[in-house]
Amino acid sequence: MRTLKLFKVIIINIALLFVASCALKVSTYVETAKNNNTDTPTPTSTTTLNFYMAGIYVDGSPSYWINDQRISCDNIPGSYLPNPPMLAVDSTGDMFMIFDDAESSNAGICINRTYNELLPPSGEVGNSVSTLNGIAEENGEIYIVGSVYRSQIDCVGTFHSDMNFGCAAIWKSSTSYTAEYVPIDTGVLPNVDYVYPTSIYLDNGHVYISANIYNHNGSWDVGYWLDGVFYKQTSLFSGIPNISSTSIYLYQIKTYNGSVYESGLYTTTDKKMHFFYIKDGVISIVDNVPNTTSGTITGLNIVNDVVYMAINTYNASWIPSSFLIIGTQVTTLLPKDSTYYTYAYGLNVDSNGVAYVVGSITSKTDYSSLGAIWRTDADPVFYNGVSYFSSLILK
Numbered sequence: 001m002r003t004l005k006l007f008k009v010i011i012i013n014i015a016l017l018f019v020a021s022c023a024l025k026v027s028t029y030v031e032t033a034k035n036n037n038t039d040t041p042t043p044t045s046t047t048t049l050n051f052y053m054a055g056i057y058v059d060g061s062p063s064y065w066i067n068d069q070r071i072s073c074d075n076i077p078g079s080y081l082p083n084p085p086m087l088a089v090d091s092t093g094d095m096f097m098i099f100d101d102a103e104s105s106n107a108g109i110c111i112n113r114t115y116n117e118l119l120p121p122s123g124e125v126g127n128s129v130s131t132l133n134g135i136a137e138e139n140g141e142i143y144i145v146g147s148v149y150r151s152q153i154d155c156v157g158t159f160h161s162d163m164n165f166g167c168a169a170i171w172k173s174s175t176s177y178t179a180e181y182v183p184i185d186t187g188v189l190p191n192v193d194y195v196y197p198t199s200i201y202l203d204n205g206h207v208y209i210s211a212n213i214y215n216h217n218g219s220w221d222v223g224y225w226l227d228g229v230f231y232k233q234t235s236l237f238s239g240i241p242n243i244s245s246t247s248i249y250l251y252q253i254k255t256y257n258g259s260v261y262e263s264g265l266y267t268t269t270d271k272k273m274h275f276f277y278i279k280d281g282v283i284s285i286v287d288n289v290p291n292t293t294s295g296t297i298t299g300l301n302i303v304n305d306v307v308y309m310a311i312n313t314y315n316a317s318w319i320p321s322s323f324l325i326i327g328t329q330v331t332t333l334l335p336k337d338s339t340y341y342t343y344a345y346g347l348n349v350d351s352n353g354v355a356y357v358v359g360s361i362t363s364k365t366d367y368s369s370l371g372a373i374w375r376t377d378a379d380p381v382f383y384n385g386v387s388y389f390s391s392l393i394l395k
Helices: 004-019
Strands: 051-057 062-066 069-072 086-089 095-101 106-111 114-117 128-138 141-153 159-172 192-203 206-215 220-226 229-232 249-256 259-267 273-279 282-286 294-303 306-314 320-326 329-332 340-349 355-363 369-375 378-383 386-394
Touching (some): 086 386, 106 128, 106 141, 159 206, 206 249, 220 249, 259 294, 273 306, 340 369
Parallel strands (some): 128 192, 192 249, 294 340, 320 340, 369 386
Antiparallel strands (some): 062 069, 095 106, 106 114, 141 159, 273 282, 294 306, 320 329, 369 378
């Protein structure tokens, strides 16, 4: 019997994967003094840009930064954040940060300093927001996508007395963040048990949502919605030897110059993990990442038709490493020294092709963390007033 417990286990496993070659310049440790307002120096760019970053402050609270100014969000309930905060910024500079609390089933959005709870669709007993997985902005409109635990009613509205489900939901600022379920076409997805949306992207009024889908019969599908129509892409992988469809995961979706790009990974029966991106249905595999037991992709960007991806990996001993992929080149993201692990959480690229990866380094001894920014044109910088940065927007 498929139960809510099974759904939670799978979601938690995916979340754990989330948090878990040529090197950039040798890293230099920069420790900044804490004071009343500024815990990070102003990052610099090769273009005139503002840096908007979301992350976790040293006291554990979700926060965001405009260059060197930290802004906290007031009256946030709960304290446990399974997913790093995600950020959107509109043309006026207003900031929108989403995060969720697995223990209390709270999920919310901070609009500048003000916290607002995000609720599941109303009128159904026993539902709660599971995770928030993506936020995007276009022309002042904010879209959020996430997953909702749905008690006894599946994703097409059929009642089941002894089952629970996970369904994709979307929240929009134009409807005061009233949740709506993402539609399921039973002709394309006839056996959906739960949907795990992974990202959302807006392009000229079109809405793209990538997703991994677990079915009643134990099979696994991947694909994306475009304006409510689902495009299943599981069959793209049918020609790859020694692959199981249940080992394929999609992470981010974006468009560039009219093409649709997706990032993902799959594992073959020899236990080797393969990172890839898809452009308009054509898979490109990046196979020069050091051999890894598990991993995740935390960022995707495309500039001048070059694909950038930020990834985290674990080896057989569960030692983490982080990398930046540019095309087929794999670059190691270095900590300040060998006493730290690295974690990449977000990626952005400016118009000159300079890539910025935000994340953290974590001590191997006491597990304390420092916020980190790596870039392709300068040394990385580490911040003692930040546990980690998780999202970066350049404007």
